[in-house]
């Protein structure tokens with residue numbers, strides 16, 4: 073079993089104990105209901121064939137009145153256990169924020185950097201074809217995927233197009249996070265990053281003047297940065313392996329300018345920004361750089377990959393005066409780093425709460441299709457803020473009720489108690 077899966081299973085067991093759920097029910101909640109494993113055979117641009125492994129985990133449908141939700145990613149380290157761990161995270165997340173959805177997740181083990189755009193599109197079509205029999209019936213879909221690492225609205229459109237070809241008619245509701253031309257929701261794309269900052273604001277009172285460090289400047293990271301910047305926060309550093317490494321400026325990074333440069337210059341964006349604006353750029357450790365310079369950070373936003381925040385990284389950030397962490401990425405913090413933050417009074421908003429704006433936005437995309445209404449981006453984001461604020465209040469109250477300062481443990485315990493209650497009312 074991978075570390076990530078072992079960690080989330082241990083979290084569910086700890087939460088179950090705290091919420092006083094019986095051991096047999098906790099074991100039932102821990103395990104996925106099914107995991108699909110597929111071999112996708114892709115015909116490459118040069119005519120050769122390559123084989124890619126892919127998975128979809130349906131973790132829990134006990135609360136899935138409107139289906140199971142979870143993104144699918146394309147990355148070289150995707151594997152079965154990671155997919156199951158991420159699906160378990162979705163089960164906790166949807167229960168915690170009170171959405172009538174179950175938890176799922178998917179992934180294709182492939183390095184998108186080594187594939188052409190049309191090869192990636194064909195891989196997404198193969199994935200859709202493999203999943204098609206397991207998504208439920210048109211009009212009553214039971215698994216509705218969404219974007220995740222290295223997948224975006226374009227890939228959702230390709231997925232929906234393939235399902236539509238297979239089933240006949242336009243089955244746009246088989247995914248969320250679609251382009252607006254295909255029934256996507258204004259504000260769904262920005263909802264995850266927006267929520268990451270809305271929660272940081274609830275924890276800190278205000279983001280105005282806070283010094284920020286961030287990992288990842290993709291879908292989640294870009295919109296987190298836009299929101300934090302608009303709320304008056306100052307970015308000291310952003311680290312993104314796909315954009316050239318670390319960008320660092322003690323005077324602060326101009327986020328609107330950086331967003332434009334990323335659109336224009338892609339992987340060389342940080343280099344271009346640094347040369348134009350006098351910032352530092354390169355493959356160095358921003359934590360060491362800041363410590364040497366006697367710098368400080370107040371807020372850390374991990375918005376990239378899993379398990380990037382190690383104990384050593386946490387120790388350095390504590391020494392830099394860190395006060396708040398809002399986890400945009402799923403599972404970015406190792407348990408040792410988590411303990412380090414807790415022991416040093418750093419308020420950590422866990423992924424199952426911090427990035428739940430994404431699934432809340434997805435749920436609104438599904439509701440919009442059902443009600444045929446067209447909200448604006450502002451209306452979507454304010455509704456997301458409402459859902460997250462209620463969840464924040466429930467989790468902070470749960471901290472008092474369960475006698476813990478850990479928002480992660482209290483949130484997990486609250487979610488597991490709701491899932492256990494649903495199992496009981498269904499007679500399990």
Ligand code: NAD
Nearest residue numbers: 220221222264288290291292312313314376401402427430
């Ligand atoms: P993305 O592919 O759009 O962006 C990820 C960015 O992180 C890219 O710019 C990439 O270059 C960078 N990156 C990758 N590995 C890195 C590393 N080790 N260190 C620094 N930078 C790295 O993906 P995304 O949709 O923004 O997802 C990011 C995280 O947020 C994932 O953990 C995902 O599961 C989680 N998440 C996404 C959503 C969503 O709506 N897209 C919702 C909830 C959670």
